[in-house]
Amino acid sequence: MEEEKPWALISEVGGPHGYLEELADIVKQHFQIVCYKDFLQNPVLYGSKIQALLNWKYCPAAKPWLLKLLPCLKVVASGGVGIDHLDVPFINSLGAKVANTPGVVSDATADLAMGLLLASARNILEGHQIATDPKTVHIPQNLIGVEVTRATLGIIGMGEIGYKIAQRSKGFEMKVMYHKRTRRSTKDEQAVGASYCENLDDLLRCSDFVMIAVNLTSETSGLIGHRELSLMKPTATLINISRGLIVNQDALLEALQSGTIRAAALDVTHPEPLPRDHPLLELPNVLITPHIGISTITTARGMVKKMVENALAGVKGLPVPNEVHPH
Template sequence: MFRIPKANLQVMAGEELPGVLILDVGGTHGVLENLAALLKKHFRVITLKEFHENKEEMRKKIQSVFVFEGRPTIDRELLESLPNLKVIGNSGVGVDHLDLKMISSFGVKVTNTPHAVADSTADIGMALMLTSARRLVEGCQIAVSPDTKYFAVDWLGVEVTKATLGIIGMGNIGYKVAQRAKAFDMRILYHNRNRRRKEEEEAVGAHYCEKMEDLLQQSDFVMLVVNLTAETHKLIGRKELGLMKPTATLINISRGAIIDQDALIEALQNKVIRAAALDVTYPEPLPRDHPLLKLNNIIITPHIGTATVQAIRMMTEEAIANILAVLNGKPIPSEVFPK
């Protein structure tokens, strides 16, 4: 478990707390109250409403922004109104909602929280794989339905144990997935920009596929664990889906736009692949009449990869450590650089 050194969380006695801007406390989109309480130990918390109501005073006090669930929106107008802003602390690992080049042009640093999210996101990847393989959602519906009089003997799923898992993206989260898959005696393939060290591969029994196509052709389950960039946008399209086994399942725990959703709809409708399990879509949530919502060989969850009590607290603590490191001129644990 990620632990922040206490020294990183100290504020000098007698000093005015540095201002941190957040969207709100509580409500539908605001920072959860217990997380806001953590922030208040180290910062003067200023909501977006308070900032707009007293902009002249608040603009000079705000030295950081805490981005929670992608909010508040960081645009040029906001950056221009905060002359003393030094850092944007993103809660979460993905920063595709932030224009890193624009933010950097204002001399502002961006940080994320890769350590805090790895276990919980890997867990949801395994949960989606197991749920889809064993058709747990359908099974629950059958078990509780008032119309059920008997359980059909030909209602079958597929096994995860000894199956082949292809992991696309072997960073912190992808490696955590591999560790879990090893316990299921799975054959593990992976594709990544950079190959892992031999010792790391051997520790989880993972085999490197230099070409993503080789992984797609061999895998029973394909799990996407990559960051959303210009290169990975619609990484999985009609061609890639066509390379997969007709018995394969596609699992996405990264970002919705990694998949060409129109191509996925076709593949699921035409049984090009067996099933899909998505914790992310584009947009989120999908419009209620979206074709993906009408298919019976898909599972969609509401982007809950890091939605655990432990993970969101760790993410906040990691973001606080990052922000304080920037403000105190110390080495930054998790800085994100524009490409």
């Protein structure tokens, strides 16, 4: 019966921050949903009913003022791995649990990471623009990229996503180095042919491609700045598929303009999107995608199903499969 389903607050169905219809249907199978816009029109009516907040593409933002309007809230279920947009201790203090969706996002994110690497190395976007430009009569011979096969890939962070990137790089016979606070097992390293680099500086000096695949924390914010970029090869490319704040964008802009590094390929920036007059958008050696690492229909379905699974467990007072605890 519909009235027996618990209530959940979501962003919207459709629209730039909302769920595709088929994804919303997955939620509706288990919850009565209230869209954020409707909630704001009558918070008194809905506030005491809502037991789960489903945070999709950071929306609805779990702001303290909103959470305080939800006295019966038991769980905030977020889509994706990163939880830097959630104040976990505060949410816990209200008696609610927090959950994310690890694992299900890893393949799609690793696929995009390799796509960015290849597109930047081989000037794929520029090539497309030349090939489709109505003014093109002759194909230029100077669209020369850099070799990916047997190049050195340095991965900063070797969690599940970083490890899947290393797996994919094997097909290109790349030499893989990685930097991580805790070293992976010898078995894991041998499976992908990766060598551990205890010192981040060494990885930066040696890599043809530097791939950032760490979570955003107080320790990783601003991890790559002027000094780190200056250590990279002038022929190297920086690829970021984690969070924009991990890279000092002013330092990156300077490094790209001065030729300190060859190029950057970014699925993340800060803010998102960048202001339309941001100088990074004008550089020919930057490739930017709009945070689409997890944007495949298979991954989106998997994320929403896992969000619902986490939310149902929280509402029922059961152990939440992917509960996130404060650091």
